[in-house]
Amino acid sequence: MAAREEEPGEVTRDRPWIMRTYAGHSTAAASNALYRQNLAKGQTGLSVAFDLPTQTGYDSDHPLARGEVGKVGVPVTHLGDMRALFEGLPLTEMNTSLTINATAPWLYALYVALAEERGDDVRKLRGTTQNDVIKEYLSRGTYIFPPAASLRLSTDLVTYAVKHTPRWNPMNVCSYHLQEAGATPPQELAYALMTAIALLDSVRDREEVGVEELSRVVGRLSFFVNAGIRFVDELCKLRAFVELWSRLCAERYGVTDEKLTRFRYGVQVNSLGLTEQQPENNMHRIVLEMLSVTLCRGARARAVQLPAWNEALGLPRPWDQQWSLRAQQILAYETDLLEHGDLFEGSHVVEARTREIADEAWAEVAEVLRRGGAVAAVESGYVKGRLVESAAARLRRIESGEQVVVGVNRFRDGEPSPLVTGLGESAVLEVDPAAAEAQIAALVAHRQGRDGAKLDAALTALRQAAETGANILPASIAAARAGATTGEWTDTLRAVFGEYRAPTGVGAVALSSGGAAGEGVQALRVRIARLAEALGRRPKLLVGKPGLDGHSNGAEQIAIKARDVGFDVVYEGIRVTPAQLASAALEEGVHLMGLSILSGSHLELVPDVLAELRAQGLADLPVVVGGIIPVADAERLRELGVARVYTPKDFELDPLMADLVALLEEVHGVS
């Protein structure tokens, strides 16, 4: 494995990776202020977090956007928002990562339109659009259109960007969320390659694309990976990535130029393993995980962003993010790491493990291709099923203590943490609710100030491009200039492509994946059978994910576990409105509703669900809520009538199920 920029016999100091923080909230103006602060602290790139309405193609005032505006990122609804977001920041001098997928062509169009408006040379724009919708179907959930249409839009962006903004990374194949969804290292590697293959095949199959352009696309593809706490495995995974990527480029696409086939990746280390219990321990986890992507010069990340220690508690504050940034700076600037060549070159141990991971991953890639490739394997639910299974296995290992999590299933007793005690809610960030109102007012004013005829013409042209198969980008950039909004751009395409609901994957998971039932599970089955006798039918649980949050891993594991202990479970997947949930509860005749909300919008969404239930005559239906819910919010939810509130510390599923059964026993007077 060749080290970067290294002369024979001499080792030059490696350049530090780009240090970013995934950030954005409230409004474009507020986020702009945050970016300026972060750059002043020595951050060397921007990573823009968009709010869920922007990610799923809704304007801030759409009913589905309620509670989500400015919550997990910044709302960008039109060119004016993009202007405010980058006010005073020189676009051609920065490296900006836009974490955006289903609406990536649109946000890229806004960025390009802004650069043009400022008189910048767009060929100098540097940055990244994530633009990987495949993983959205598998874990993150912010897809909009059916897979084939999504792939076409991704391909449009890639081919346009390579031609017009040659320094832009138009697609960041993102396996990060696959690990969050439970992927093992070989699975993460395999499904990332599967996604890259889908995109590159689609580029190659375009008539207008020649060999040279295909090579350029290969050269611009980048990856965004995860790094978990088993950091030796992770380190080997990245070495395997380097090897398999160049093999794939050569064997499948005939691209052998080392400059083009170099595996370029950014990383966000694992959030899945961050704990609510003894949250200060998370900083150690974050640092160790960072090592796996930085130690090997031959497989070193180009850009690193670290989560904050308190992510399992709520939204991190600027100070929390700064603490993580400092860890990167110490590693890059204080230590001697960058002075050395590849530390593990020639290590038999590392090479053998790398080989194992590479072989297992390559076999899984072959399996996916045998099943018709990424799109088919998504539509059939195959990949999703594998991930859900892996996640269930991981939870089982933690619950049984086989996989140690310090402060959670070992070494639980400790001193109270001064970082959280006594601080109450202030240990996390609170988003000002007035920000959403301001955002909506500004959007309404923007709509009124536009030239209606120009806008209509632009949207008509956009629709035609979508229908005819012409590249969507020129019409999108024109629509951006004409003042179109995120919702209008997406609605125009929705009318052509339709919307999609992805397989939930839970049905595909065999019961045996839960392993041999322990005593706890057996006891629960008996109690549920007794409940069933008393109720006249088996207790039925509706697991719901209201709002736009697509992080469904928790809801899926709850659904599977509830089935295993004997509930009848209705799970409808993500992005279900409160009205739909209440409707389903009535139609399905459920005894209990469980809501999972990870975006922090519980105080908006839960009351809506309760109101809809009352409207359906289901005021008495017990409702429980799980999510990243601060203590004070939990209290408010209970006051509103929520029967139970669960947070990440309630990770053990057996006691949680026992609690649900006890709740039903109490409600129905069964002892």
Added chain:
Amino acid sequence: MASADLRAWTEAVRGADRQAVARALNLAEDRRPEARRELASLLELLGDAGGPRIGVTGPPGVGKSSLLSSLGHALRARDLSVGVVAVDPSSARTGGALLGDRARMTFDADDRGLFVRSLATAGEGGGLARAAADAVQILSAGFDRTFLETTGVGQSETAVEHAVDTVLLVVQPGGGDLLQFIKAGVMEIPDVFVVGKSDQGAVAERTFADLKSAIASLRAAGVAVGAPVLSVSAHDGTGVDALIDALDAHAARLAPTLSERRLRAAAARALGELLRLHGERGVAALGGGASLRQRFERELAGGLSVPAVVEATSAELTGG
């Protein structure tokens, strides 16, 4: 329950009042004896008339739910209300079930004209939930079209025949299922064949052709297969309207004899339930299947419901 309340409830079910329908379906699932009696009264008041009942069956993964979703949308576009009973497998070990089909069914929460209830098979052999037929009867009293989606083709899947008027079998392009159907004797049941996922091009066309020739050869061998074969894509909507027309055509053919057909089917269900409760000995002690069937048809024609006649004959047997 006072009979005035029961009548009001019945009327609300006929009017497709969502809360009334939901309560009635809860009752249909309820195994407690007092609930069975209440269900019998409700079903008797409700009667066995009501809109067309269509069974949708086929192997797992063939796209039944997606097909139902497109059918539902197309019917709603024609301003026809739609009820769906989706039967999912339960685990024999835990009894629990994951009812996932709703996720494939894109629906509008404000649309009062669509109602979906999923049922777990709850250990019942044959892949058909015990309550499914009663649920179909309840929904069809208030909805213009009622669908029963079952878990796939199994040995006792033929039970679906007794719960609906029309059976629609969905097969998958290139699935190699054809031979299995013929072997399993399933081919004789469907009233309409559908090759799903017709957007899959050549493979779908070949399956379509295979199915047609298989049916032709069965006919030549003297097997009665009267079903049309259609090609439908739930993905782009191709063929959905033609399928609705084919279903309507079948319903129209049945219309003159529909009540008789439903009566016979109800008697068959009652006999099946009795057999499940008391086994062959029990049936023999009551005079044997043929005579029981005749008796059931008579009693059902007189206005009794399936749970009522089952309850009455069971009582004779147990001396209650």
